[in-house]
Amino acid sequence: MSEEQMTTEPETHIPPAADVVEGNVETIPDPTTELESRLAQAEAQAAEYKDQWLRATADYKNFKRRADIERGELIRSAGAGLLLKILPVVDDFDRAIANIPPEVAETPWWGGTQLIAQKLRTLLESEGVKAIETLGQDFDPNIHEAVLYEDAEGQDGKVIAELQRGYRLRERILRPAMVKVGRG
Secondary structure (H helix, E strand, C coil): CCHHHHHHCCCCCCCCCEEEECCEEEECCCHHHHHHHHHHHHHHHHHHHHHHHHHHHHHHHHHHHHHHHHHHHHHHHHHHHHHHHHHHHHHHHHHHHHCCCHHHHCCHHHHHHHHHHHHHHHHHHHCCEEECCCCCCECCCCCEEEEEEEECCCCCCEEEEEEECCEEECCEEEECEEEEEEEC
8 A cells, every 4th residue: 555545544443442451351440430439438538527526526525514513623622621721710619609707798899709700600601511410319420420438328329419510511521520429
């Protein structure tokens, strides 16, 4: 063939759907299958990120709730320390009131001193501090501290005397009562 004929003949080369390479059939990848695969991977990754985000959000909420609870406990316990330091002052006032001589009891000065003691008790009550009732109660080692045992008919296991008043701060024991317990 001449050179001219070779160039004028139209080439009709159509790429085959499958090329044969050394006896194996190689297929051309389908673009939709590849896109579906990538979409599935992206959806799985998005679901994983969403799950991690939800967990992080829940962890943060739990942390915030715990921090609020701990902050409240810290404030209450800090207040409890101060209240515990005030209780001996209240005990001193109670002893002074119980042992006042008659000639001093009639003076206006003593009346003012009693008002101070009353204000101190009112302050403690406003903070949630209450005295523990002990006389005639069954001995309870959770709220009583037995310092003496004494023979007493019909009073076995009962508190027969209070040596130092105990106090509660709401439901918690601030200071146990020192008591004398009956035996017999």
